[in-house]
Amino acid sequence: MPDTPLAIGVDFGGTSVKVGVVFRGNVIDHAPPIATQDFEGPDELIDAIVRVIEDLRSRHTRIAAIGVGMPGFVNFEKGIVYNLTNVRGWVEIPLKARLEEKTGLPAVVDNDANCMAYAEWKRGAGRGLNHLVCLTLGTGVGGGIIANGQMIRGARHGAGEIGQTSIDYQGRAGHYGNLGALEDYIGNNEITATASQAYHEAGIHKAADECTPAALASAANGGDPIALKLWDGIGEKLACAVMNCCWLLNPEAIILGGGVARAGEVLFAPFTRYLHAQLSGPFKDHLMILPARFGNEAGMIGAAALGLEAAGHTIEP
Amino acid sequence: MPDTPLAIGVDFGGTSVKVGVVFRGNVIDHAPPIATQDFEGPDELIDAIVRVIEDLRSRHTRIAAIGVGMPGFVNFEKGIVYNLTNVRGWVEIPLKARLEEKTGLPAVVDNDANCMAYAEWKRGAGRGLNHLVCLTLGTGVGGGIIANGQMIRGARHGAGEIGQTSIDYQGRAGHYGNLGALEDYIGNNEITATASQAYHEAGIHKAADECTPAALASAANGGDPIALKLWDGIGEKLACAVMNCCWLLNPEAIILGGGVARAGEVLFAPFTRYLHAQLSGPFKDHLMILPARFGNEAGMIGAAALGLEAAGHTIEP
Structure with missing residues (x-):
């Protein structure tokens, strides 16, 4: 299936942000983790995530969407992060809009537990x-x-x-x-x-x-x-x-x-x-x-699948 | 709206079975309650309910469906009553099929709490x-x-x-x-x-x-x-x-x-x-x-609305 699109999955944690390229439930390329606390605030951290995404895109064509799982309260429809328990400064951040503006790719932002559930439902134990x-x-x-x-x-x-x-x-x-x-x-x-x-x-x-x-x-x-x-x-x-x-x-x-x-x-x-x-x-x-089928990669896999689905792609098991 | 259909709502209780004609969230005709425990078993009681339904149909045209709320565990799709806590003999009774066969009307059977919730959602406090x-x-x-x-x-x-x-x-x-x-x-x-x-x-x-x-x-x-x-x-x-x-x-x-x-x-x-x-x-x-908006009539109202919806009618608030 040469035309099945790839997606970027981002698993945003209090310690590190993991970014990978996901293809049908497999993380086929891992970027080096970004240390969450190394950055002053959301703007700098978003820029770092975008740099990693662009680096991955330089190695993979057919990337069609970005999905992000966040450890906190998110407005899924608008893609706004309302606040994070363990990361300073992340209050009312329109992450979806920022990522779309900077990368030109469609993006979704969801709660990390929803991403895990989505991964298990679409690709894992709950297929x-x-x-x-x-x-x-x-x-x-x-x-x-x-x-x-x-x-x-x-x-x-x-x-x-x-x-x-x-x-x-x-x-x-x-x-x-x-x-x-x-x-x-x-x-x-x-x-x-x-x-x-x-x-x-x-x-x-x-x-x-x-x-x-x-x-x-x-x-x-x-x-x-x-x-x-x-x-x-x-x-x-x-x-x-x-x-x-x-x-x-x-x-x-x-x-x-x-x-x-x-x-x-x-x-x-x-x-x-x-x-x-x-x-x-x-x-x-x-x-x-x-x-669960997936371990540490569940967040990336689920976020990527959510991103593809929101961009209009069918998620086949 | 002269063509809006009516439906029969049946609220099956451990003490009595209430049957009424429902029009847009109002019980416009109540049959006399049927004493649940006066009947030997499901067959006799179903016959009594059917007689009451036919009596109501003789007074109301445009009755398009039957809905029944049951105090127990029900297979909603198949319309089978698996068992009732407080009424003897109601084990694996295909109530939907029996009612449809005897009345020629489409029927649905659901749990009574679902009927109440449906009434409040479609017609009541949750519209x-x-x-x-x-x-x-x-x-x-x-x-x-x-x-x-x-x-x-x-x-x-x-x-x-x-x-x-x-x-x-x-x-x-x-x-x-x-x-x-x-x-x-x-x-x-x-x-x-x-x-x-x-x-x-x-x-x-x-x-x-x-x-x-x-x-x-x-x-x-x-x-x-x-x-x-x-x-x-x-x-x-x-x-x-x-x-x-x-x-x-x-x-x-x-x-x-x-x-x-x-x-x-x-x-x-x-x-x-x-x-x-x-x-x-x-x-x-x-x-x-x-x-809740509805009191004792919630079961009849919700069951009737579920019956109409299953029969293909749109339930407008």
Whole structure:
């Protein structure tokens, strides 16, 4: 298919901005990452991203669109970044317009969790499905929802914030005053803090780097009862929030991605058990629980696909 | 508009089946209710419903469709009732096919909470909106979701079960093993039980009929501090489940109907306060919190509109 267009995918993170050339769900060329904090403000950083894009374009013809995933609140229709939690100065930035003006390519800007969900839906674990809930489990807990074969963005492009949903109406207050937010129980840092505490109570000293999700997954796979119990608790809390999505949306599949999901069976087994115990037949009998196909490249792949689709190209699986 | 078609709306309840002729969101003729439990099984009851429908048709020309709202799990596409919680014998009943065969009219069958949501969306408080969450608060707590200008039914027609979502991952087990289900905190019977207990603890004897939601609303409006506190607690729990819908779906409006919602300000005021305290700007700044327009007729009105739409008629507001 020599005429299938390529697209630029941009995954904008608090630490680095990753830019790549994407072809049918594969990142075929990676630019060197841009260090987000090296730049004074949005103007300088946008210029740096544009330079990287132009460099990639000098090596690839047929680039038809740009897609950008942002770690914060975005107006998808207008392509405006309203604010970013971890990057200074990104307030009301018309990123889509700036990129289009500087590159002459059509661009879209979306929330990073939506990009991940879009990648999994169009190119990954959820291909061909019409009703999906995707979660990305990392420092934050993000999500994206597909229903009736469409991305659900809601009235103000905010939909899919599974990490902010509550699993305890009397829980502690989260970032937005929301009591018992899932992210405040199973975000990376909270997992590490809970683990340190659990080992400490058992009289075992563990450094913080022995309590990361990756270290705890290794420990659980080695039979460590404290680590196994921690993953059971993470599965229990995650199952509550996902169960709520199931009762509300009755999806065909739940897709779990992000660093914490890489724990694999030590998370998926208790999670599935707690989830199944709390759903009736039509909600669980055909429900697929799937690991995400894409890892760190999900944001670039999804953003690129969104860019192509907005530019009028059909995204075939 | 002499050619606007009429439709039959059927609201099938555990106590009675209400059948009416609906014209543009108004029930213009009510048949006498049919006592659900007077019939041996589905066949006899379906025959009784058909007799009532034929009687209404003898008085109204231009009836173009039938819509039925059922208190249980339904396959909307096939029109099959899988089972009803409170009516014996209704297992795998092809109600749509039976009605069409016996009346010659096109028919649809949906969950009753979806019918209520459809009525409010097409004819009621949510007219013209594209992103809605509707709740009906009664003995059960039901719901319906509209997103991207479409009803969300999910993979197996189960979506919208807000009453089964959890507000406490360690709460007590509900009907389906789900821990902390909203319905088990703020369903009619649970409200009455909680109120009786609260008065008892305060040394006040109240009979059960003084602890109904309606009686508690009167008491709260009269300044009764125990009743006010009870409504505050109901608002708090309801806000948790609705906040979860907001983070997930970012709706334009929340519509509250059903008997418990008739309490009015004593419920809406604390509910709104708890909800606003737990949402960020894009989720709450333009969010409308609306009482349902329709009361007991919502089911008939929504079912009739669904019937007309499925038969190819446009539902204009």
